[in-house]
Amino acid sequence: MLPFEIDFFEDKISSGGKMGEAKRRKATDANYGKIPKIRPKRGLIVSPPIEIEGTTLHAKSSNLDPQELRFGLLFWDELVWPSSRAIYFGSGPDEQFLESTGILTRPDYTYNGDVAQGILRGQIQAFQDREQAEPGSWALSQGENSLLLKGGLIQENQGALLELHRAIPVPTRDVPLAEILEFKRRRADELLLLRTHLDSFVGEIQRAEDKPAALEKLIEEIDSACSDLLKVGKEWQFPVYLSNLKASFSLSPTKFLPAVMGGWKLAEPYGLTAASAVATASGLASTIEVKGDFGFRSVKRPVSPYRYAFHAHEELR
Template sequence: MQRGLITVAGNIKFQMQGCGLSSNLTPEDIRFYLMYWDKIIIPTNNLIHFGIPDEEDLISSKALWRPRTSHVGRFSGHELGEAIIKGQSEIAELMLKDSKTDWVVHQTGNQIFLPKKTSQYNNTIRVDLSGVLPVPSKDTNINEILEFKEKRGAELEALHSTLDELYKEILTSPDPSLEAKSIFSRLNKEIEALERVSGEKYKKTSKFDLSVELNLNGKDIAMAGASGAAIDFLSNGFTMPIATTLAAIGACVKVSGKSTNTFSAADERLKLGYISKASEVGLVQ
C-alpha cells in the first residue's frame, strides 16, 4: 500500500482571533515529505495561493498534487488561516475514502489545527520520534530523492511497517516495558539501516522529528473503555532512547497521553494525524 500525506503550505499558528499561517514550508520540509511518503497533497484555494519550494518539479514528477478549494465571501487576516485548514479537511475527507493509499492529515509545528465542524475531542496517545529520521539537505535535487526511494524502497517500507507495528504495540501495552520488546529492537535496526544507506547516498543530511496521534477508540483497538485510564497513566509519559551508531545525541521515542481535537473522518483509523518539524537534537559528528 502506498502512503500519502495531506498537509498545508506552511506552519499554522493560533492567534487571538483564530488561525493564521506564520511561515512557509522550507526546502527541508519538502524533502522530508518526499523521502517518507509516496504522495503529497497540499491544497490551495481561490482566495490566496502560497507557493512551495520545487513546486513545478514535484508536480511534474507526480509526487505532488495541489487541488484548489473554493470559498465564498470576503476573507482577511485570520480568516485566511481558517480557509486553509478548512480546505485541508475537505480534501482529506475525500482522500480517506481511498482504500489503496494510507492517507494521513499532517501539519508542521507542535499541534494540528482543525475546523470545529470536522473535528472532535478525543483521548489519544502521542508518540514523538525525536532526532531519528534522516532527511537530505535542502540543495538535494528532487529527482535524486525519487531515485533513492526507488532503489531503497525496501528499507523505507520496513521502517514504516515497523513503526505501524510499534504504534499498535503501544496501544496494546502503553508502558516502559515496551523498550525490552523485540519490536523496539527492530525499530533501532531499521533506523540504523536507513541512516547507513542515506549516508552512502547523501553527503549531508539533517534529522526531522515526527509525532503521531494514535486513536484510542479505533475499531481495531480494544481500549475504548479504558481510554481515560490510559490518559491518566500516561500523563507524564515515558521516554525510550534510540541507540544506533549514527543516531543523534538524545534521539528517542517519547510516549504520552493527551486529550485533543482530532479529524472526525479518521475516527476508525490507527493514526489520527502527523506533526513534524526540523529536529533540534544534535548530531554525532
C-alpha cells in the same frame, strides 16, 4: 496484518557446504521476511508554513517549506497540497517539479466565508476524502513549518504521540529532489520498514495478549529500522540532518497502554540502542517515547497515524 514477503529460492546446499540463498538471507539479514510483499501507497496532505487560530491566518511563506517538502517526499509516495481561490498560494520550482512527476497534486478546495477557516477546512476535507477512499493510507503534515493549528478542532488528550528523538535522517533543504527520488528507488525497503512499524504500532499492542512483550518487540523493531536508515544516511552523497519524527494516533495512550506497563512509563524517553550507536556524532542518544496528544474533533480514522511532524537537529556526519 499485512501479508509478508516469501522467498521462493530453492534451499540447496552446495558441494562446498554453503547455505541456500533463502537460509543465507535469513541468517544474515535482520529484516528478512519483515518487508511487506504488498507495498501499499501512503499519502500526505501538505501545507505552507501557516498558523491558524480562529479567524486569524498567519503565513510565513506562500510556498511549501523546502525542508518539510523533502521530509514528505522521502517517506510518502503521494503529496496533496489543497488550493483555494479565496487565497491562492502559487507553486514554486520545487512544487512544479513534483507536479510534473505526478507526485504532488493541487486539488481545489474553495469555501465561502472566513478565509482562515476555509483554508483549514480544505486541509481537513482533502484528508478525509482520501482517507475514505483509501483507509489508513493518508496523514496530515503538521508543525511549525507546515500547518500549525491552535484551538478550534483540537481536543486535548484525545490522541497519542509516538516520538522518535534524533533517530531518522532527513535530507537538508538544498538537496535536489531528483536525488531524493533516486535514493527512494534504491533504499525503498529501509524506508518502508520504518513506516510499516509506525503504522502498526498501536494495532499490534491492542491485539497482543502480552502487551509488555509486544511493546518491547515493537521498540526493538523500530530501533533496528532507525539504525538501518541512519547507516544508509551516512552513505548519502548529500547533506542529511539527524531528526525527530512524531507520529500521532487518534486514540488516547491510556486506551492501549496502562500508565505503567512492564517498566514503561508514559512521556518518559527510552533509549534506542542500535540507533544511538550509529548516530554517535551527535553526542546525544536516540530515544523513543509515547505520550498524550491532542486529537481532531472531526477526524476519525483507523489505528495507523493520522498526523506527522518532524524536527531537524543537526547534520549527520
